[in-house]
Amino acid sequence: MNIVAATSGDTGSAAIYGVRGRERIRIFVMHPHGRVSPVQERQMTTVLDANVHNLAVDGTFDDCQTIVKTLFGDLPFRDANHLGAVNSINWARVLAQMVYYFYAVFQVQKRTGAEKVRVTVPTGNFGDIFAGYLARMMGLPIETLILATNENDILSRYFNTGVYCLGPVSPTLSPSMDIQVASNFERYLYYLAGRDPQTVSRWMAMFKADGTLTPEIPPQTCIAAGRGTTEETLAVIKTFWESYRYLLDPHTAVGVSVALANRGDSSVPMICLATAHPAKFGAAIQRATGSDLAHHPILDALADLPTRVAVVPADARRVAEIVQETVSGGACTVTE
Numbered sequence: 001m002n003i004v005a006a007t008s009g010d011t012g013s014a015a016i017y018g019v020r021g022r023e024r025i026r027i028f029v030m031h032p033h034g035r036v037s038p039v040q041e042r043q044m045t046t047v048l049d050a051n052v053h054n055l056a057v058d059g060t061f062d063d064c065q066t067i068v069k070t071l072f073g074d075l076p077f078r079d080a081n082h083l084g085a086v087n088s089i090n091w092a093r094v095l096a097q098m099v100y101y102f103y104a105v106f107q108v109q110k111r112t113g114a115e116k117v118r119v120t121v122p123t124g125n126f127g128d129i130f131a132g133y134l135a136r137m138m139g140l141p142i143e144t145l146i147l148a149t150n151e152n153d154i155l156s157r158y159f160n161t162g163v164y165c166l167g168p169v170s171p172t173l174s175p176s177m178d179i180q181v182a183s184n185f186e187r188y189l190y191y192l193a194g195r196d197p198q199t200v201s202r203w204m205a206m207f208k209a210d211g212t213l214t215p216e217i218p219p220q221t222c223i224a225a226g227r228g229t230t231e232e233t234l235a236v237i238k239t240f241w242e243s244y245r246y247l248l249d250p251h252t253a254v255g256v257s258v259a260l261a262n263r264g265d266s267s268v269p270m271i272c273l274a275t276a277h278p279a280k281f282g283a284a285i286q287r288a289t290g291s292d293l294a295h296h297p298i299l300d301a302l303a304d305l306p307t308r309v310a311v312v313p314a315d316a317r318r319v320a321e322i323v324q325e326t327v328s329g330g331a332c333t334v335t336e
Contacts, residue, residue: 001084002327003027004071004319006064008124009036009176010276012054013043015086020049027086028323030055030064033311036175039280039299045307053326059314060169061124062181065089069183070316077320081327088127089183097131098138105140108269116143119271120262122255123147124177126155126184128273129223133188136222143268147225148258150174150233155182159225162218166211173230173250173284176275192217226258233257237288247293250284251275 003025005015012029019025029044033056045054057064068089072078088094101119108117119142121129129147136142149156150172158164169180186204192215193199207213228236236253240246248256252274259272278285278294285294312318 001025001082002323003084003086004030004068004323005086006030006061006068007036007044007087008032008061008179009040009280011087013040016044016047016052016054018086020047020052022051026051026053026326028053028055028319028326030057030067030312030319032056032061032064032178033058035060035171035178037281037283039282039302040175041309042302042305042307043280043299045309046302046305048306048308053322054309055319055322056309056311057314057319058311061179062169063314065125065179065181065183067314067316067319071320071323074320081323083323088125088130094127094131094134094184094187097128098135101132101135101142102140104271105142108271109141112269114267114269116141117269117271118142118144118146118262119273120146120148120255120259121273122174122177122251122275123149123155124152124179124182126182126188130184130187133191133223137191142222145223146258146262146270147223148255149225149227150177150254151227151229152178152180153227154180155185156225156227159219159223162214164207164213164215173233173281173287174254176251177254189215192220224262226261228254228257234284234288236260237285241289241293247278247285249274249276249278249294250281253288 005012007029012031016027016029019027072083105117108114119132121132123129129145132142132145147155147159151170154164154167166180169178172178186200189200189203203213203215233250233253236257237248240248255272259270277296279296279299282294286292
């Protein structure tokens, strides 16, 4: 199997560590060049196993994701090269994410006696919150799912206005959420359209044509949405550290800031999903708290390790060539 993946920061290293050194598996991970945190980048590029290939794409995560979809859409190429996927494009990832919604809700019910809970989810690619949406459809007593975005707010704008409209991708303190075109949003549209794939295809063709989509059916009210700005994110990190000695990473802080703005009826408990270790975002933590607090020995140890990564254009043909050359036994150019 040859795994081809796009990452906005975290999925890539998780996938790499899962398959490094494995026989009969190669992995090609694309990340947006210069748009992940330095620690996230080193988590990927310091893995030098022969079956691991890091590709830094001159573009955004959306460019990386488009390349993955293009390669998988070329069925002869996909089948000839035995392509596989690991991020939330792969249904297995969403299926696994559903499990901790059940665990978390049952634990909160046990502790509070509440009949229902609310869950706030920081999101970029709509995968994690979509897992919660499916869990709710299965009967899990979630009153409301609250979607939290940073300044790259195409999803929160949709759930507040009914219009899904592209904008520029702005670099933020929460790079794993710096996404405009969310893959799993199409899966949500499938349910919004009454499970009619023809309607979804028509909607996505409209979106591809002009970057704007206004489905005839309004968003479902079980999902609310909000936007956490950089200033709000920094303030929440500072407050939670000073008040509770709990160090939020900037992605989780976006979710917490949106949760605080949507507290409403305090009798319904709120679960905020956490995302990554704060040590991956040391500069943001220092900016928020004024202190160099965010460390982890495993992550600190990456600082002096050698790296291997190929910087490539945002071009599906070039990435396909690299995959083909590697599968065929050819070498691919790398920059140290």
